[in-house]
Structures are given as C-alpha cells and as structure tokens.
Amino acid sequence: MNVVLFGPPGAGKGTQAKELSKHYDIPHISTGDILRANVAEGTDLGKKAAEYMNKGELVPDEVLIGIIKNRIAEPDCKSGYLLDGYPRTVPQADALSDILKDINMPLEVVLNIAVPDEELVIRLAGRYSCKCGESYHIKFNPPKEAGICDVCGKELYQRDDDKEEVIRQRLVSYKRNTQPLIDYYEKAGLLVNIEGAGEIDEVFGQIINVLDQYK
Numbered sequence: 019m020n021v022v023l024f025g026p027p028g029a030g031k032g033t034q035a036k037e038l039s040k041h042y043d044i045p046h047i048s049t050g051d052i053l054r055a056n057v058a059e060g061t062d063l064g065k066k067a068a069e070y071m072n073k074g075e076l077v078p079d080e081v082l083i084g085i086i087k088n089r090i091a092e093p094d095c096k097s098g099y100l101l102d103g104y105p106r107t108v109p110q111a112d113a114l115s116d117i118l119k120d121i122n123m124p125l126e127v128v129l130n131i132a133v134p135d136e137e138l139v140i141r142l143a144g145r146y147s148c149k150c151g152e153s154y155h156i157k158f159n160p161p162k163e164a165g166i167c168d169v170c171g172k173e174l175y176q177r178d179d180d181k182e183e184v185i186r187q188r189l190v191s192y193k194r195n196t197q198p199l200i201d202y203y204e205k206a207g208l209l210v211n212i213e214g215a216g217e218i219d220e221v222f223g224q225i226i227n228v229l230d231q232y233k
C-alpha cells in the first residue's frame with residue numbers, strides 16, 4: 019500500500035506510523051527522522067537543515083525532494099511506503115507525483131490526521147523522543163521506565179524544536195505552507211480525514227479501518 023500520513027506537528031503521525039509499519043510490514047519514511055539523523059551525524063546536509071529546523075521553519079524543497087527520491091528508490095519500498103512528514107508544500111507534492119509515476123507506484127491514499135491546536139501544543143511540549151524514532155508523552159504515553167525507551171533501552175531526550183516558541187512557529191509554517199495540500203489531495207480524490215483527537219489506540223483503529231481496503 020502506498021500511503022501519506024498527513025497532519026500538523028504533534029498530530030501523531032510518527033506514533034501511528036511506527037505501529038502501522040509493523041502491522042502492514044511496510045517501511046515508515048519520516049523526513050523529520052532522516053533530517054535529525056543527519057543533524058546528529060553532523061553531515062553537511064544536517065548542518066544546513068538544523069538552521070531551519072531549530073527555528074520551526076521548513077527546510078528548502080530541493081533538499082527534501084532529493085532525500086525522498088533516493089529513499090523511495092530503495093528496495094524495501096517495492097511493497098509499498100508510508101510517508102510521514104512529506105510532502106509539506108505544493109512543489110514537494112508535485113515532485114512526489116513525478117517520482118512515483120517514474121517508478122509506477124502511485125499514491126493510493128492520504129490520511130489527514132486532524133487535532134485542535136491547543137492539544138498539539140500540549141502533546142509536543144510533553145513529548146520525549148528516542149534516537150530509534152520512538153516517541154513518548156510524559157502523560158499520555160509514558161515509557162515503562164521514566165526517561166528510557168521501551169523498545170531499545172536508550173535514554174530519551176526532548177527535541178530542540180519542542181520548545182514552546184518553536185512549536186508555535188512550526189504551527190505557523192504548517193498553516194502557511196502545508197495546509198493547502200489538504201485541498202490539493204481532496205481534489206485528487208485521495209484524501210481521507212481521521213479524527214486525531216482520541217486515544218492513540220482509537221486513532222489506530224480508525225486508520226486500520228481505512229487502510230485494510232488497500233491491502
């Protein structure tokens with residue numbers, strides 16, 4: 019199945035994608051995780067990306083289009099893909115459609131996870147992340163042992179962009195640049211809305227109901 023998980027910062031894209039990737043055995047491709055891995059390794063790409071990410075702004079389109087083109091060409095995507103955090107602008111969406119046409123793996127569905135702004139800020143301000151890609155919430159989804167990842171045992175950290183002023187800027191960037199894609203994919207007949215304000219398991223149940231049709 020060929021899927022985009024769409025939604026504002028903190029909507030639960032990463033949380034749901036981790037579970038969906040296991041459930042359907044398809045790769046979870048998070049552009050945020052790819053960029054953070056580059057920042058952690060200190061690559062040239064990472065150094066450039068961090069300047070934007072730490073301000074809550076989008077990294078330039080040409081950088082992201084290059085990343086996604088390479089990633090989607092890898093052999094594990096032959097059976098499908100679950101994109102998280104890409105596309106985020108109209109040029110990124112147009113480029114994606116060209117890339118997918120070339121490899122004959124067109125997008126089947128875009129899941130738009132909707133959550134009110136106030137809830138997004140609470141989720142992000144209380145998030146603890148792991149280098150392995152897992153994320154937790156101090157109240158809504160705590161790890162079994164405080165500060166330690168359940169999956170890999172590493173120490174959890176707070177993302178640099180999960181400070182309140184950066185969270186606000188990420189929401190501004192989302193509204194300005196990314197929200198127009200809702201209309202874009204609605205017109206393409208690919209959009210399905212998911213009520214993202216419920217419990218993690220409830221949201222997962224709604225998503226499975228939709229995605230089971232594409233198995």
Ligand code: AP5
Pocket residue numbers: 025026027028029030031032033034049050051053070071072074075076077078082102103104105106110141142144145146153154155156158159179188214215216217218219221
């Ligand atoms: P990215 O890493 O993609 O961040 P984001 O879109 O801001 O989204 P988040 O990862 O913050 O939220 P999420 O929806 O994954 O939520 P999560 O599941 O963790 O991008 C970071 C930066 O990289 C961007 O700002 C930009 O600079 C750059 N970038 C990346 N891609 C780019 C692109 N394509 N173009 C340009 N720049 C790009 O959940 C959040 C919290 O809520 C967690 O604590 C979780 O436990 C909790 N939670 C989840 N679900 C629920 C629930 N149902 N109930 C209660 N709590 C919940």
Ligand code: MG
Pocket residue numbers: 031032033048050
């Ligand atoms: Mg995420």
Ligand code: ZN
Pocket residue numbers: 148149150151152167168169170171172
């Ligand atoms: Zn971990």
